[in-house]
Amino acid sequence: MSTTETDISVQYLFAPNASYNLLNLTTVKFLSAVFAGAIAGILGLENYAGFALFITSTLWSALCMHFVNCRGKPAKYVQGGWKDLVNPGQDNAFTFVLVWTLFYGIVHVYD
Template structure:
């Protein structure tokens, strides 16, 4: 017997979903900041810096999915995998900010 969309939505706790989204946002922001600092220290420019951003975003999404969601993020997040891998404005700006900061600090005399 298959469940309808309304029945499956009735089992979702809105407070838990909001908490999960908040925690996920924090993890994505910190991951973007650390990868931005790494890109700046390594001296990555242009395409390679953004490639590091997307690789770190996918890596953090994979780790969250495996270790925290048990391989099925749809049980804990409304949009499932899309919620894990979508880059938000905050994460992108945090990445660029720390990327340019650390690049300027480390490679000022290059």
């Protein structure tokens, strides 16, 4: 039975710290989706331009978390490593669309 490099690195994660980091990562992703949706709605972006803004904001927040919070080593702080930083999650995509349509409807109702 052989162990891989990732199995060994997962063994060194302290579970309470990993869950705390995951909770903070989820919060940052949620806020990023909310603010990106608000910006897309206020700017009046439609179709692919709005989703491009969502992808850009997700990548930007992942890069900031990678370099600032994880100090360039996300596998040390998050169990999934870089993959968990970039993955926006289904809930955050729906949050983005909800806030996007809300702000679009509020700002551009009489256009």
